[in-house]
Amino acid sequence: MTLPYVLVLVADPAQGTLSKDAIDIARNMVKGKNPIVLSPGEAVEIPCPAPSPGAPTIATIRATLARYRTDALMVKSRGRRKAVLIADMDSTILAGETLDELAALLGCGDEVAELTRQSMNGTLDFEDSLRARVALLKGRETGVLEAVWESSHLNAGARCLVQTMRANNARTALVSGGFTWFTSRVAEACGFDEHHGNVLGMDANRFTGALDAPVLGPDSKQEHLERLLDERGVKASAALATGDGANDLPMLALAGLGIAYKAKPRIRQMIDMQVNHSTLRAHLFAQGYPASVFVE
Known part of the structure; x- marks a missing residue:
């Protein structure tokens, strides 16, 4: 019988292989079945039952696996x-951030980067932030677009x-x-x-x-x-x-x-x-x- 959920664990191969300890810990936390390898050393999925009251949340699982630099995603099987x-x-x-990089080359990088930071964190309205950042570019040469793209x-x-x-x-x-x-x-x-x-x-x-x-x-x-x-x-x-x-x-x-x-x-x-x-x-x-x- 197919279980209703799957816990997917993923590591970045550039930073190391997916730890067996991380897999075992996660499997115990969700009371899951044997892991299925999706990519050796990089990703597995663990079939598991639906989370029950009092069971570890995905946030708890993620925090537990953080020291292994492993991502955990809980998805429905269907x-x-x-x-x-x-x-x-x-x-x-x-x-x-392409706008930040444009601004840095044009000499207004600090002002634009701070507005970007506030906008992306939700502390400044996006439209107001964008218009303010674009206004700082006024009169400056557009040739930097190619330079930013070449370095992207x-x-x-x-x-x-x-x-x-x-x-x-x-x-x-x-x-x-x-x-x-x-x-x-x-x-x-x-x-x-x-x-x-x-x-x-x-x-x-x-x-x-x-x-x-x-x-x-x-x-x-x-x-x-x-x-x-x-x-x-x-x-x-x-x-x-x-x-x-x-x-x-x-x-x-x-x-x-x-x-x-x-x-x-x-x-x-x-x-x-x-x-x-x-x-x-x-x-x-x-x-x-x-x-x-x-x-x-």
Whole structure:
């Protein structure tokens, strides 16, 4: 008989192998069956019963395994593979914050980085923060866009996540509070079906200090997810969303599997499913994909 839940454990191979002690501890905590290897030394899944009153929560399991640098995700056995992927860009699919990096090259890095920090932690309204940050770019040369892009890199597992889900008929979307100048390039590099972001105002090779379209913020991200679900004709339970900032909270909360990826403190307080140690490949393991079927 198939048990109703699965506890997925994932480590980052670059930091060491998945510890047998961590697996044994986690299995005892959830009263699980024998672990099934998804990727040797990297990921296993442990079939287990539904959490009962008084049983360890996922937060407790995660805290217990922290010293092993192991992520733990508890998912239902049914409906694990998702039909929709919606992902944030900066510090999720792409390493770093592109606006902060632009500002650093333009000489206003400290001011912009502080506004970004407050916005991503949810202590400053996203739209107000974005407009204030963009205003600081006014009159400065746009050539730094290419320099930032040339120094950018995808987070480990990004392309694998997108390509594997696409190969299994999922619709994939990159939806960012960053800028379309970057989302178009990241979407092409990873193979996303579509991308959306804010439009940075530019005129005669200089930034105008304004946006050329309405702000794409947290509500817009949720709206894009709702649209994708409607287009695919599936419920929210069939969606995977991932992001790291406060502007991702609505879509993370709506998706059947919302994963806070190496997220800011406030987001980790509000989202149960978290990846704090391993790579974006953990999103595939959570859906039950073994590494043998990954599209690299």
